Each structure stands twice: as C-alpha cells, then as structure tokens.
Amino acid sequence: MNVKELRQLFPILDQKVNGKPLVYLDSAATSQKPLPVIEAIDNYYRQYNSNVHRGVHTLGTKATDAYEGAREKVRRFIGAASMEEIIFTRGTTTAINLVAASYGRANVRPGDEIVITYMEHHSNIIPWQQVAKQTGATLKYIPLQPDGTIRLEDVEQTVTPNTKIVAVTHVSNVLGTINPVKEIAQIAHKNGAVVVVDGAQSTPHMKVNVQELDCDFYAFSGHKMCGPTGIGVLYGKKRLLDQMEPVEFGGEMIDFVGLYESTWKELPWKFEGGTPIIAGAIGLGAAIDFLEQVGLDHIAEHEHRLAQYALEQLATIDGLTIYGPKERAGLVTFNIDGVHPHDVATVLDAEGIAVRAGHHCAQPLMKWLNVTATARASFYLYNTEEEIDALVSALKKTKEYFSYVF
Structure with a gap:
C-alpha cells in the first residue's frame, strides 16, 4: 500500500485549514486515526456495548472476547511472553506512574539511586522525583x-551498584534520538537495577520486542500509534x-472482599480496577492490525x-537551527533566529501546516539546549516529501515576514 492509498x-x-490543504506534522503529539480503527470503535458501541468480565449474557461475552483479544494483539505486537504481562492503562503517563508508585516506593530506600536522562518527557521525570523525595533516594x-x-561509557559511569531503577526513553520526543535500550538494560542489570522504558515515541514507528530489549517495564500509548486516546499499555516482567x-482499588481487580481484608485477582487484572477502557482497548487492537498490515x-x-x-x-534556510543527531527517528525540532516558536507555529497554521511549538513537556532538555522552546515537525506513515516541501516554503515565508516586521 503506497502513501497515497494510505x-x-x-x-x-x-480537509482545508485556513483555506489551505491540511499538512499534519504533529504525529509525535498524537497520530491521526484510520477508518479501520474508527469503525472498530463505532462497531463496539453500535453492536455489542457491554461491560467485560462480569456478565454471562451474549453482549458481555462478546465484549470480553474483544477486550482480551486486544490484549493478546498487544502481547504479540511487542513480543511479551504472556498476556499476564500486559496491563491496560490510560496511557504512557499512567503506566510509568504505576511502576513508580508500586514498584518504586516498595523497592527504593535511602541512599539508593534512580538514574534517568536529560531527554526524558516530564512523565518519565516527575514520578521519579516523587519517589526520590518519598524514599530518600538520589536522582541522577x-x-x-x-x-x-x-x-554507553557514560551509562557505565552513572549506573552503580546503588542504582535500583534506570528509566529511559526509547526515542526522544524532541531530539529524535534513538537510545541503545538493550545495552543500557545490560548495564543496569549488571548492577542489579531494573529498567523502565518510555516507548511512547518508538512503539508506533519501529518493531519492538521487549524480550530482546530485556527491559523490565515498557510503557506506551495508543493515541500515538493510530489508536484512540485514553488507552495505553504497561508491559512488565511477570516475576x-x-x-x-495495586495502586487503584475497587471493582474488577478483587478476588475476595471481606469486612476488614481483601485479596486481589491474578495478573493482569489486579492492576485494572474499575470498568476498564473497553472501547479504547478494542480500538488499540484495530490499530495494531492496521500497523501490522502496513x-x-x-x-x-x-x-x-x-x-x-x-x-x-531545512538546512537550506539561513538562521534555522536544528537540534538532535543526524541519525534520528521521524521528527525534526528547530528554531529560527529571532522568531519565537509560537510565532512560527502560528504563521505555519495560517498556511494549513500543523506543527508543535513549546517545551514539549521536556523543560530540563530545553535548559540543556539553552532555549526556552522549540518548534517540532513530526512525521508518520501518511506524510509525504511534498508536505515537507510545503513546510520549508512556509518557513521561508515566516522568516521573510518577521525580517520585514522587525
């Protein structure tokens, strides 16, 4: 299937935006949704909307089969060993917070270390800041x-026998850097630490096998991979x-409830309290089918x-600075001298071009880059070289406009 067919x-x-054909270059924030995903969600609500795991009637059984079928699709998609290792969450943020709140607080002590990088999304910084504060650990x-x-030499020097958790993004949402997760995991495990991987920017764009990476936890979101918003996944090694x-308590996740004591269901349901994100999981399953077909x-x-x-x-535009390595994932982050990124994005929007501007939920990285904000164009399976040409042309207009104004 070629790009035009996709x-x-x-x-x-x-559609047109501000009278111009839409050029959507913001898939790192959220991807657009194909008809098979939209139709799968619509079909659930039209044909068999029901709660799961609770009823024995036909609709409930069909909904449960579809929900758990989506879990199996996820397991296969990321190469997990068992469906028990696949926890449905609201997204990457919730998944990382679950690990921090449950595993982190129970296994980190004063004097221990938590190791992360400057390129992490806030969702993979703040939870570890909180664990460090609550446990007396050191954040490195x-x-x-x-x-x-x-x-890897710097990883070797930073990770020590006192390190309990190494949390790292697979792909930077700002720089496009693809990190050597497998090698980082080897170093972490040699020192007795567990590895938490933020896979939000990698899972939609490349083959991922969690067993080959040998990470201990892996988190990602459905909405960045052609799926619906509000659904994500936490993979964790079963042991x-x-x-x-659990960190959430209530219906669905219990086995027995007494007046003063309760017990939990087995994996994966002990981490899925309340009515789960049924339509979201079904939509994510359809998205996986779609991505595998492509x-x-x-x-x-x-x-x-x-x-x-x-x-x-972009290198042909004078005064434009690009951040990140030459070999990268499908995004480019940049600034134009003398023009605030929000102004860049506003002018581009007038040309029908959607990009992201701001700190990208990565303020420590912005500080490291010595900027307050950047503009970012991110690509996916439906983008074309002609759309990049449109971006470059619009950026040249932007530069000329602000040179004229000032």
Missing part, C-alpha cells in the same frame, strides 16, 4: 553528548508484577527517508 484511509487529512542523570545522544501491589519495517523506512529529506531541506 492517506485515503485517514478521513481527517482530506546520564550526561548527553553535544548532539543529544548517549554514550516483578507478581511482587507489586508493516513496521515499511513505516520505519518511510519515516527515516522523510527525516533525512527534511534535514536536507
């Missing part, structure tokens, strides 16, 4: 190279999840080509 499956792309940062990459206590290798190759083309074309 785009026809995304109805939102067939792996230094970055000038191009925004990590050297670790078995040891952990092919993750094809998606990764397409985005790599777009990113390299964007780097080449």
Whole structure:
C-alpha cells in the first residue's frame, strides 16, 4: 500500500485549514486515526456495548472476547511472553506512574539511586522525583553528548551498584534520538537495577520486542500509534508484577472482599480496577492490525527517508537551527533566529501546516539546549516529501515576514 492509498484511509487529512490543504506534522503529539480503527470503535458501541468480565449474557461475552483479544494483539505486537504481562492503562503517563508508585516506593530506600536522562518527557521525570523525595533516594542523570545522544561509557559511569531503577526513553520526543535500550538494560542489570522504558515515541514507528530489549517495564500509548486516546499499555516482567501491589482499588481487580481484608485477582487484572477502557482497548487492537498490515519495517523506512529529506531541506534556510543527531527517528525540532516558536507555529497554521511549538513537556532538555522552546515537525506513515516541501516554503515565508516586521 503506497502513501497515497494510505492517506485515503485517514478521513481527517482530506480537509482545508485556513483555506489551505491540511499538512499534519504533529504525529509525535498524537497520530491521526484510520477508518479501520474508527469503525472498530463505532462497531463496539453500535453492536455489542457491554461491560467485560462480569456478565454471562451474549453482549458481555462478546465484549470480553474483544477486550482480551486486544490484549493478546498487544502481547504479540511487542513480543511479551504472556498476556499476564500486559496491563491496560490510560496511557504512557499512567503506566510509568504505576511502576513508580508500586514498584518504586516498595523497592527504593535511602541512599539508593534512580538514574534517568536529560531527554526524558516530564512523565518519565516527575514520578521519579516523587519517589526520590518519598524514599530518600538520589536522582541522577546520564550526561548527553553535544548532539543529544548517549554514550554507553557514560551509562557505565552513572549506573552503580546503588542504582535500583534506570528509566529511559526509547526515542526522544524532541531530539529524535534513538537510545541503545538493550545495552543500557545490560548495564543496569549488571548492577542489579531494573529498567523502565518510555516507548511512547518508538512503539508506533519501529518493531519492538521487549524480550530482546530485556527491559523490565515498557510503557506506551495508543493515541500515538493510530489508536484512540485514553488507552495505553504497561508491559512488565511477570516475576516483578507478581511482587507489586495495586495502586487503584475497587471493582474488577478483587478476588475476595471481606469486612476488614481483601485479596486481589491474578495478573493482569489486579492492576485494572474499575470498568476498564473497553472501547479504547478494542480500538488499540484495530490499530495494531492496521500497523501490522502496513508493516513496521515499511513505516520505519518511510519515516527515516522523510527525516533525512527534511534535514536536507531545512538546512537550506539561513538562521534555522536544528537540534538532535543526524541519525534520528521521524521528527525534526528547530528554531529560527529571532522568531519565537509560537510565532512560527502560528504563521505555519495560517498556511494549513500543523506543527508543535513549546517545551514539549521536556523543560530540563530545553535548559540543556539553552532555549526556552522549540518548534517540532513530526512525521508518520501518511506524510509525504511534498508536505515537507510545503513546510520549508512556509518557513521561508515566516522568516521573510518577521525580517520585514522587525
């Protein structure tokens, strides 16, 4: 299936914004949704809307089968060993917070270390700040190279036998850096630490196998991978999840409730209190079917080509600074001298081009870059080189406009 055929499956792309054809370059914030996903969610609500795990009637059974079927699709998609290792959450943020609140607080002590990087999303910083405060642990940062990459030598020097948790993003949402997670996990495990991976920016764009990476926890969101908002996944090794206590209590996650004591269901349901995100899980399952049909290798190759083309074309604009390494995932973050990124994004929007502007929920990284904000264009399977040409043309207009004004 070529890009033109793919785009026809995304109805939102067939529109004009401010009188111009929509050029959507903000998939790192959220991806657009194809018809198979939209139809799967619509079909659930139209045909078999019911709660799961509770009733024996036909609709309940069908809903449960679809919900648990989506869990199996996730398991296969990321190469987990068992469905027990797949926890449905509201998203990456909730998944990381679950690990921090349950595993982190129970296993980290005063004098222990938690190691992260400067390129982390706030969702993979703040939970560990809180664990450190509550336990008396020390939060440490792996230094970055000038191009925004990590050297394994620096990981070796930062991670020590006192390190209990290493939390790292697989792909930076600002720099596009693809981190050597497998090698980082080897170093962490050699020192007795567990590894938590933020996979929000990697899972939609490349093949992921959690057993090959040998990470202990892996979190990602459905809405960045053609799925609906409000659904995410926490993968955890079964032996670790078995040891952990739930952080939400109520219906669905209990086995027996007495007046003064209760017991929990087995994995994975002990972490899914309350009515789960049924439609979201079904939509995520449909998104996985869609991505597998397109092919993750094809998606990764397409985005790599777009990113390299964007780097080449943006380099022709004087006064434009690009952040991050040459070899990167499918996004480009930049600034134009003398123009605030919010102004850049506003002018681009007038041309029908959607990009992200701001600190991208990565303020420590902005400080490391010595900027307050940046603009970011991010690509996905439905983007084209012609859209990058439109971006470059609009950025040249933006530069000319602000040069004229000031």
